[in-house]
Amino acid sequence: MGIADDIAGDWHAALAALAWQVELGLSDIPAETPLDRYDLPEPVKAPPPAPITAAAKAPTPPPPEPAAPNPAVAIDAARDAANRAATLEDLRAALAAYTHCDLKRGARNLVFADGNPQARVLILGDAPGVEEDREGRPFVGQAGQMLDRMFAAIGLSRNAPDPDNALYITNTMPWRPPQDRNPSDDEIAMMLPFVERHVALVNPDVIVLVGNLSLRMILNAKGIQRARGTWAEALGKPVLPMAHPAYLLRNPIAKREAWADLLSLQAKLRG
Ligand code: URA
Numbered sequence: 001m002g003i004a005d006d007i008a009g010d011w012h013a014a015l016a017a018l019a020w021q022v023e024l025g026l027s028d029i030p031a032e033t034p035l036d037r038y039d040l041p042e043p044v045k046a047p048p049p050a051p052i053t054a055a056a057k058a059p060t061p062p063p064p065e066p067a068a069p070n071p072a073v074a075i076d077a078a079r080d081a082a083n084r085a086a087t088l089e090d091l092r093a094a095l096a097a098y099t100h101c102d103l104k105r106g107a108r109n110l111v112f113a114d115g116n117p118q119a120r121v122l123i124l125g126d127a128p129g130v131e132e133d134r135e136g137r138p139f140v141g142q143a144g145q146m147l148d149r150m151f152a153a154i155g156l157s158r159n160a161p162d163p164d165n166a167l168y169i170t171n172t173m174p175w176r177p178p179q180d181r182n183p184s185d186d187e188i189a190m191m192l193p194f195v196e197r198h199v200a201l202v203n204p205d206v207i208v209l210v211g212n213l214s215l216r217m218i219l220n221a222k223g224i225q226r227a228r229g230t231w232a233e234a235l236g237k238p239v240l241p242m243a244h245p246a247y248l249l250r251n252p253i254a255k256r257e258a259w260a261d262l263l264s265l266q267a268k269l270r271g
Contacts, residue, residue: 071186071189071190073100074100074101074186074190075186075189075190075192075193077098077100078098078100078190078191078192078193078194079193081094081095081097081098081193081194082094082193082194082196082197083193083197085197085201087201088113088117088198088201088202091112091194091197091198091201092110092112092113094194095110095112095174095194096110098194100190101175101187101190101191102187103173103175103176103177103178103183103187104175106175106176106177106178107128107133107175107176108133108134108136108176109133109134109135109136110136110174110175111128111132111133111136111137111138111171111174111175111176112136112138112170112174113138113168113169113170113198114137114138114139114140114158114168114169114170115158115159115166115167115168115169116158116159116160116161116163116166116167116168117168117201117202118163118166118168119160119163119166119167119168119202119204120163120164120166120204120205120206120269121151121156121166121167121168121204121205121206121207121208121265121269122167122168122169122170122199122202122204122206122207122208123139123147123151123167123168123169123170123207123208123210124170124171124172124195124199124207124208124209124210124214124218125138125139125147125169125170125171125172125210125211125214125244126171126172126173126210126211126212126213126214126244127171127172127173127175127176127177127180127183127213128171128173128174128175128176129141129143129176129180130176130180131144132144132171132176133175133176138169138170138171139169139245142246142249143244143245143246143249144245146245146246146248146249147169147210147245150245150248150258150262151167151262153259153262154262154263154265154266155266164269168202168204170195170198171214172188172191172195172211172213172214172217173187173188173191173213174191174194182213183213188213188216188217191217192217195217195218196235199235199237200235204237205237205238205269206237206238206239206240206265206268206269207234207235207237207238207239207240208239208240208241208242208265209224209239209240209241209242210224210241210242210243210244210245211224211244211247212224212244214241215227215241218234218235218239219232219234219239219241221241224241224242224243224244224247225243225247225254227241228241228242228243228257228258228261229241229242229257229260229261229264231264231268238268240261240264240265240268242258242261242262243257243258243261
């Protein structure tokens with residue numbers, strides 16, 4: 001039984017298997033048995049094409065092209081759907097029903113949020129990765145464990161029932177982009193109304209932006225390492241940009257600045 005039989009019917013397993021083989025260096029699809037290209041029979045010549053008859057000449061209309069996504073329509077639809085959501089469950093359902101964003105097509109799961117909706121602190125990350133896509137929860141991979149450790153250092157946790165010690169965690173993008181590519185400006189613009197509504201429904205005291213994408217969406221700025229640690233105001237809330245935990249995993253030296261930012265957050269919550 002070949003790979004294809006094992007994974008038949010499971011599109012995601014097939015995609016994962018292919019991605020894995022590409023990662024191992026596969027560049028061509030090999031045949032099951034070796035092929036001696038010097039000993040191949042002469043190709044059989046195709047018979048000459050039949051003369052075209054009047055009936056055959058009748059034009060067959062081409063299949064209709066899929067409608068090109070119109071960003072303005074997609075953004076209006078997002079604003080409409082988001083504004084109609086009266087609860088977080090409504091908002092999750094509105095995202096699940098939203099069809100204009102291409103990212104949704106390649107994702108396994110909608111990654112909506114995690115933590116305590118009563119929390120004083122809302123963390124806005126970038127986009128789900130492979131583990132988040134599999135589980136349908138934000139920040140559950142290595143970066144997520146790092147994020148949990150960072151905030152635990154100032155007594156905050158996504159599992160805390162008490163709003164004072166709790167975190168609510170969501171992302172700029174609710175679907176994992178294919179190959180973890182950067183979302184386009186249009187995709188960011190489509191998701192902004194949902195994020196705005198999400199923040200309005202949770203109504204936290206403070207928003208922490210972790211990563212470049214959330215910085216770009218909420219503060220229209222670039223370069224989280226430059227922006228980090230400086231409080232701003234957006235969506236009617238104090239906003240603190242911070243280094244993404246994945247960055248801290250790659251650059252442990254930056255943990256010192258992250259610690260300063262966590263202390264700044266703690267002071268804000270106390271003050
Ligand atoms: N990185 C993010 O920004 N969000 C996640 O959910 C996971 C990794």
